[in-house]
Amino acid sequence: MDNTARHIRENTLDTQHTKEWLRRFQRVRAMSEAICAPLQTEDYVVQSMPDVSPPKWHLAHVSWFFEAFLLTPYLKSYKTIDPAYDFLFNSYYETHGVPFPRNQRGNISRPTVADVYRFRAHIDEAMTQLLTEPSAEHIDEIMELVEIGLHHEQQHQELLVMDIKHILAQNPLHPVYRSDAAPASSAEAPALTWQRYPGGVRHIGADFGNGFVFDSETPRHRQYVTDFELADRPVTNGEFIDFIEDGGYSRTELWLSDGWHLLHKTGWQAPLYWEKHNGQWHHMTLGGLKPVDLHAPVCHVSFYEADAFANWAGARLPTEAEWEIAAADSLVDGNVPAGNFLDDQHLQPLTATVTGDRPWQMFGDVWEWTGSAYRPYPGFKKLDGSLGEYNGKFMSGQMVLRGGCCATPQDHIRATYRNFFPPHARWAFSGFRLAKDV
Numbered sequence: 001m002d003n004t005a006r007h008i009r010e011n012t013l014d015t016q017h018t019k020e021w022l023r024r025f026q027r028v029r030a031m032s033e034a035i036c037a038p039l040q041t042e043d044y045v046v047q048s049m050p051d052v053s054p055p056k057w058h059l060a061h062v063s064w065f066f067e068a069f070l071l072t073p074y075l076k077s078y079k080t081i082d083p084a085y086d087f088l089f090n091s092y093y094e095t096h097g098v099p100f101p102r103n104q105r106g107n108i109s110r111p112t113v114a115d116v117y118r119f120r121a122h123i124d125e126a127m128t129q130l131l132t133e134p135s136a137e138h139i140d141e142i143m144e145l146v147e148i149g150l151h152h153e154q155q156h157q158e159l160l161v162m163d164i165k166h167i168l169a170q171n172p173l174h175p176v177y178r179s180d181a182a183p184a185s186s187a188e189a190p191a192l193t194w195q196r197y198p199g200g201v202r203h204i205g206a207d208f209g210n211g212f213v214f215d216s217e218t219p220r221h222r223q224y225v226t227d228f229e230l231a232d233r234p235v236t237n238g239e240f241i242d243f244i245e246d247g248g249y250s251r252t253e254l255w256l257s258d259g260w261h262l263l264h265k266t267g268w269q270a271p272l273y274w275e276k277h278n279g280q281w282h283h284m285t286l287g288g289l290k291p292v293d294l295h296a297p298v299c300h301v302s303f304y305e306a307d308a309f310a311n312w313a314g315a316r317l318p319t320e321a322e323w324e325i326a327a328a329d330s331l332v333d334g335n336v337p338a339g340n341f342l343d344d345q346h347l348q349p350l351t352a353t354v355t356g357d358r359p360w361q362m363f364g365d366v367w368e369w370t371g372s373a374y375r376p377y378p379g380f381k382k383l384d385g386s387l388g389e390y391n392g393k394f395m396s397g398q399m400v401l402r403g404g405c406c407a408t409p410q411d412h413i414r415a416t417y418r419n420f421f422p423p424h425a426r427w428a429f430s431g432f433r434l435a436k437d438v
């Protein structure tokens with residue numbers, strides 16, 4: 001076999017492999033549309049705040065990602081439906097072209113929702129062709145980009161759930177997205193106990209080459225931690241109500257200065273989506289307005305609220321290294337354990353069904369704020385080309401959250417996964433657990 005023939009043979013996907021990729025591609029793409037299936041056309045276009053994107057925009061943008069980074073460069077026969085989409089649906093890739101302003105995405109009433117679904121079908125057809133007959137010359141790049149494209153779409157699935165909730169929550173009629181979402185539970189949260197971890201030089205982070213990871217999770221590196229204790233479950237709504245009733249939102253000594261000033265600007269007195277009716281806390285869920293479940297993890301709090309609560313409780317937030325060390329203990333054969341994820345369709349953090357080794361609920365239910373800033377790990381290198389803009393350029397002014405939530409696809413989360421939001425953000429499914437020095 002000459003070198004060219006060997007190259008082609010080694011770099012061509014066999015039929016079985018191709019089918020697996022196609023199935024995965026179709027499964028991820030179908031989930032995005034399933035999330036939007038309960039929406040009315042009017043819901044697709046609303047931008048309820050600059051951080052929220054209209055559902056229509058998400059559906060188009062994740063398709064644009066495949067067009068811009070895979071189809072245009074690697075499928076010779078590919079023709080775009082409309083060259084304007086390359087501008088309208090580029091999120092923030094400045095090296096690719098000038099993106100349409102983020103805070104104006106709600107003004108794009110055209111292309112219509114139907115046009116966007118046609119764009120998705122067009123991309124699906126072209127991607128099927130690319131995956132079925134990938135160019136042997138570029139097979140490694142193509143498969144790497146398909147993997148990123150699918151994880152990117154899964155990130156947007158969680159954003160879709162967050163944004164749909166925020167959009168519907170603006171409506172005083174409390175519209176129900178799905179009547180079976182946010183089911184009631186009679187379970188009780190277990191009493192909080194502390195798990196102790198010895199200090200020393202530990203390893204956190206990931207290396208490329210052992211399954212998919214984002215560049216921001218790399219490289220795996222040494223990290224010194226002192227002895228610490230971590231709560232075996234997240235803070236509950238009931239515990240957060242104790243904080244509120246103890247004057248938590250009016251005691252300046254508990255708050256970071258930025259958080260205190262924000263309280264005065266916004267008038268926050270409780271987590272996002274909470275409102276009191278007849279003396280009882282209720283909250284907007286994707287199943288409509290419901291009483292707050294005292295035993296479920298508190299959710300939709302900012303980093304500032306989490307930090308103030310920790311001060312009130314005589315504790316602190318864990319660092320991301322401490323969180324990751326503890327999370328490694330809750331893996332089952334190296335895998336993320338069963339939990340409350342997007343796949344479970346509850347779309348609301350629930351009281352833990354407590355089984356297995358502690359700590360519990362490290363994965364699913366709520367993202368957990370850490371006390372760590374989102375900064376590069378020692379030796380971090382961003383990806384080459386436009387995709388170098390994916391993570392690295394956001395490494396200022398944001399805090400790390402860990403563990404995934406009830407809107408995260410289960411096969412999208414890992415112990416090393418670093419999510420990030422600015423400290424004031426509350427519309428993610430964000431909660432927290434406590435840590436302590438020993």
Ligand SMILES: [Fe+2]
Pocket residue numbers: 061091152156
């Ligand atoms: Fe994106």
